[in-house]
Amino acid sequence: MSFLTLDHLQKSFGDTKVVHDFDMRVEKGEFISFLGPSGCGKTTVLRMVAGFETPSAGRILIDGQDVTGLRPNQRQIGMVFQAYALFPNLTVADNVGFGLKVAGVPRAERGPRVAEMLDLIGLPQMGGRYPWQLSGGQQQRVALARALAPRPRVLLLDEPLSALDAKIRVSLRNQIREIQQQLGITTIFVTHDQEEALSISDRIVVMHRGVADQTGTPREIYNHPTTDFVANFVGTLNRFPAEVLDAATGRLRVGGTEIELGRPVGPGPLVLAARPEGLVLAETGIPAEVTGVEFLGSVQRLRARAAGQSIVMDRFNAPTAALPAPGETVHLCPLRSHWMVLAQPEAEIV
């Protein structure tokens, strides 16, 4: 029995259906990310779990209890907002202790709990400050402590890092993950940043137009996308139209070059796809004209045109290897294990 169940949730605002048939089960202590483009309904699903929106259809269960009809303040859910939403008239300690006070926890027990929470987020000295005296990253950590203090059953975070700059974003997301694992709290994290989702989640739900397109571990999502949308949205994908020569052995013709995948494929025409790191330069292969080279430190990124498509290829930096120059013709060789076969036009992947 799963801990948090979203049972065929639907939501319409007036005539527009924003969430179609969202169905998912979350285990206790799991860290789930909702990933998707702007407007796909991530926030709406989260707000239904929190109780700020009422589902048009479907049920929400927490630990076996149907909470669909409960008001937000009865659900025991912790929420962290993009805009921090700390109470400006209260000190950091009072902010963190707010939920405990509401729950009627006596002062003598509140103090130690607040101190414990401030320790957890690494701001033990800041209890007496007011929110406006803290940096954005500190404020968001206080918001996290405030949400966690009353021991909620589920923690919801709606793009908590979007308002922060890149460096703090990375360190804070790791801190959130650490705290989440330490407390073992069931968490849903909304983001439109795929790197964020890939790096800290147990499972990712990729959302598209109000539907959960694919649910899986970060590796599954990245390496074995099951829909065209997921394949394109998560990571960069190079696509080559391919002609099937022999479906049984997986012999294909791509851009005038024959490729043997060594596994059976469906009837053509197909699209052969590979991540930037799934292509290597070789003596023979698909001919490509280099259009640009970027040196990114540990990685070199090659942009080229092959088989009428713009493609991107990544390889690790090698101090002695020469970089191809723009205009040069190179040959791209597929790394077999990296190739994905996308059916055309149906979005099915082997």
Next chain:
Amino acid sequence: MKRLWSWAALVIGALYFLLPLIGTIEFSLRMRRGAYSLDAYRSVLADPAFRATFGYSVMMALLTIVLGVVLVVPTAYWVRLRLPRLRPVIEFVTLLPLVIPAIVVVFGYIRLYNTSSILPLTGTAGGTNILLLCGYATLALPYMYRAVDTGLSTMDVRSLTEAAQSLGAGWVRIIGRLILPNVLGAVMSGAFLSFAIVIGEFTMAALLNRPAFGPYMQLLGANRAYEPAALAVIAFAVTWGCMGVMQLISRLAGVRKTAT
């Protein structure tokens, strides 16, 4: 040259406001022939009617402020949170007291709540006081609503509300503990204006026949020479004193925020 003109404008402006004030003060001190004295003030302060009416009006002013806050803060909050599309309408409604003369409002009250009506409020002194209070709250509404609404605009009402709700808080706690303290400065400025309006108000109090300060000033002005001037100066000082106190309170609230 330009500086000269701005100085001239400043001086003229200052004279425009200060001369009548100085004149009034000077006049109020001349009750005793041939010498300056505080006789007029003594006479005013010794008048039991002054104390009674002034006390009454101060009481009414404070009640008006309380009623205004209780009425306006939740309303403005709710409109911002749930009915943002109605904001222009509500704003228009709150401005109506500026357009509709007080005398119209009072006659409306008297017609609606006279002794032969379902709710005969004008029948008793207490009932009439309640009517007057409602009238005062109406007069203060435009200032109170604007002040509070401006105060609310400086914070993210929706996120704060949702954060509090997810922490288990109900409406009373959200409004009392989070919204009100955060608009306190705005409430204070609204309260000051309400106070000033109520202390000097004449029409409503006179027509409802309540012993308020406004009608007393009018009465005194019609019958005495020096005392009205002294009264004006006292009213002026009290008003400014109130403003100072309210400034102080909001400053103190600010200091509590700054001190860590």
